[in-house]
Amino acid sequence: MTDGRSVEELVVGVLGGTGPQGRGLGMRLAAAGQRVLLGSREAGRAEEIAAEVADRALAAAAGAEVSVRGGSNADVAGAADLVIVAVPYAGHAATLADLASPLAGKVVVDCVVPMGFDELGAYLLDVPEGSVALQAAALLPDSTVVGAFHHLSAVLLQDLSRPTLDGDVMVVGDDRAATDLVQALAGRLPGMRGIYAGRLRNAAQVEALTINLVSVNRRYKAHAGIRVTDV
Numbered sequence: 001m002t003d004g005r006s007v008e009e010l011v012v013g014v015l016g017g018t019g020p021q022g023r024g025l026g027m028r029l030a031a032a033g034q035r036v037l038l039g040s041r042e043a044g045r046a047e048e049i050a051a052e053v054a055d056r057a058l059a060a061a062a063g064a065e066v067s068v069r070g071g072s073n074a075d076v077a078g079a080a081d082l083v084i085v086a087v088p089y090a091g092h093a094a095t096l097a098d099l100a101s102p103l104a105g106k107v108v109v110d111c112v113v114p115m116g117f118d119e120l121g122a123y124l125l126d127v128p129e130g131s132v133a134l135q136a137a138a139l140l141p142d143s144t145v146v147g148a149f150h151h152l153s154a155v156l157l158q159d160l161s162r163p164t165l166d167g168d169v170m171v172v173g174d175d176r177a178a179t180d181l182v183q184a185l186a187g188r189l190p191g192m193r194g195i196y197a198g199r200l201r202n203a204a205q206v207e208a209l210t211i212n213l214v215s216v217n218r219r220y221k222a223h224a225g226i227r228v229t230d231v
């Protein structure tokens, strides 16, 4: 999966890395010294955004070497060691179905939330497989799918005036080595911990909790995250 390499040595790719969540994760990880590849449906757009993200990460890097490059989602899926999926739910299945081959043998981290909005606010969309992470696992039989990074606000991730984030990352998955790796990756975000939160069949609750956080945010004008106590 990662040939025994530690998390610091891995190149992290982000599919849909041009959006707020992908940019935010990419920026924080790059500032911590992680090599990052941002993917897009248009390689040129990813290259432009990668340059901006690299500049911002460098300003916050405290001496760490910063490496952020952009490319097509397919190129990023092929070149990265570990890949985060940060496309909207509407594009999730089609994006992954196209990339099953370059993603084979890799850890794929899904942070996609199946969320709709109506006049009552945010609500959970029905996912036929039971959760977005299980949909990913069905589409990527030769990858190791982990769910994580659902409860992080893209606004706070990108706000480098806050050097430290405040929250935990719930990590779900069936492969212990993969969940350990993603917990370690989450721990590279300043102030955050990765907390194992169950098997992949429990991803639905983790995804759905994001809807509650969005409701908190709307009522309290906040960017709420979660902390797991007594761990």
Ligand SMILES: NC(=O)c1ccc[n+]([C@@H]2O[C@H](COP(=O)([O-])OP(=O)(O)OC[C@H]3O[C@@H](n4cnc5c(N)ncnc54)[C@H](OP(=O)(O)O)[C@@H]3O)[C@@H](O)[C@H]2O)c1
Pocket (backbone or CB within 6 Å): 015, 016, 017, 018, 019, 020, 021, 022, 039, 040, 041, 042, 045, 046, 085, 086, 087, 088, 089, 090, 091, 092, 095, 111, 112, 113, 114, 115, 149, 150, 151, 152, 153, 154, 155, 210
């Ligand atoms: N924003 C948050 O605070 C937050 C927090 C937790 C989880 N998430 C999850 O993270 C994911 C990304 O969130 P975001 O706010 O960054 O989303 P976004 O801006 O709507 O989408 C991210 C990127 O995905 C690409 N994209 C858009 N439509 C697509 C489609 N139909 N098929 C494939 N790619 C498409 C776009 O990149 P290109 O046009 O360059 O291809 C876009 O920049 C979502 O699934 C969301 O549920 C977000």
